[in-house]
Amino acid sequence: MAPVATTRVAITRGISPAIADCELTHLTRTPIDLDAARRQHAAYEATLAALGCRVERLEADPAAPDCVFVEDTALVFEELAVITRPGAVSRRRETPPVATALARYRRLEHIAADGTLDGGDVLVAGRRVFVGLTARTDEAGAASLARALDPAGYTLSTLAVDGVLHLKSAASVVAPGLLLIDPECVDPTAFADFDVVTVAPGEGPAANALRLAGTVLLSAGFPATRRKLEERGLAVRSVENAELAKAEGGLTCCSLIFDVAESAR
Numbered sequence: 001m002a003p004v005a006t007t008r009v010a011i012t013r014g015i016s017p018a019i020a021d022c023e024l025t026h027l028t029r030t031p032i033d034l035d036a037a038r039r040q041h042a043a044y045e046a047t048l049a050a051l052g053c054r055v056e057r058l059e060a061d062p063a064a065p066d067c068v069f070v071e072d073t074a075l076v077f078e079e080l081a082v083i084t085r086p087g088a089v090s091r092r093r094e095t096p097p098v099a100t101a102l103a104r105y106r107r108l109e110h111i112a113a114d115g116t117l118d119g120g121d122v123l124v125a126g127r128r129v130f131v132g133l134t135a136r137t138d139e140a141g142a143a144s145l146a147r148a149l150d151p152a153g154y155t156l157s158t159l160a161v162d163g164v165l166h167l168k169s170a171a172s173v174v175a176p177g178l179l180l181i182d183p184e185c186v187d188p189t190a191f192a193d194f195d196v197v198t199v200a201p202g203e204g205p206a207a208n209a210l211r212l213a214g215t216v217l218l219s220a221g222f223p224a225t226r227r228k229l230e231e232r233g234l235a236v237r238s239v240e241n242a243e244l245a246k247a248e249g250g251l252t253c254c255s256l257i258f259d260v261a262e263s264a265r
């Protein structure tokens, strides 16, 4: 049989002109330079494109300050996509446009209304799914995700997260079977079946890294963690993210990346 050609899609969203009113949990509010944030975001999208993605940017919503952080609104698996129920009420209006975009590519399930779950709390490593229990994601949200994923054969477990917004603020997949984590925020023993590399001391935010096409995208400014990853033989590319970091956003937060068969485009 001929191999099926695939396209890698990255869904992104413009930055809301209201980003100054973003949700903040662990950081003190500081001014965000909207023009600089937009330049950095465009450069991020260009990096995704250079690494093989077809970038589909959804329009920003002036009434949704955090809409650029599309990761929190949905989870895309090979078999289905799950539309989340964000823990912050201000963010619930972000999901419908993302659901419309994803419906072209995947069957949709939804997190049930008795729980909350942010995509940033979900780390997918092969068929293992780790869900961080945080101010945004609760047990009922995790149980709803487990029900949606069970028929497709994913195994879900929950873990505690301390001192950061989301699980993926403190843990990322950087290679098959290899996680980058901040051990001050998540317990490494929760990932017993995986090889783990820890961020360098004082470089906690480096733990939110984005693996794409064999390259690890790392926020700029974390040289010691970069060296640790390179010592593991990984190709690392720095991405400037300082403005959106003031809104507690990292590199994974700004895209939903998945493969589609050519016929589904």
Ligand code: CIR
Residues within 6 Å of the ligand: 022, 023, 024, 025, 066, 069, 071, 072, 088, 091, 119, 120, 121, 165, 166, 168, 169, 247, 248, 249, 250, 252, 253
């Ligand atoms: C929020 O608090 O919801 C936004 N200001 C930041 C969301 C970042 N998203 C993510 O880590 N997945």
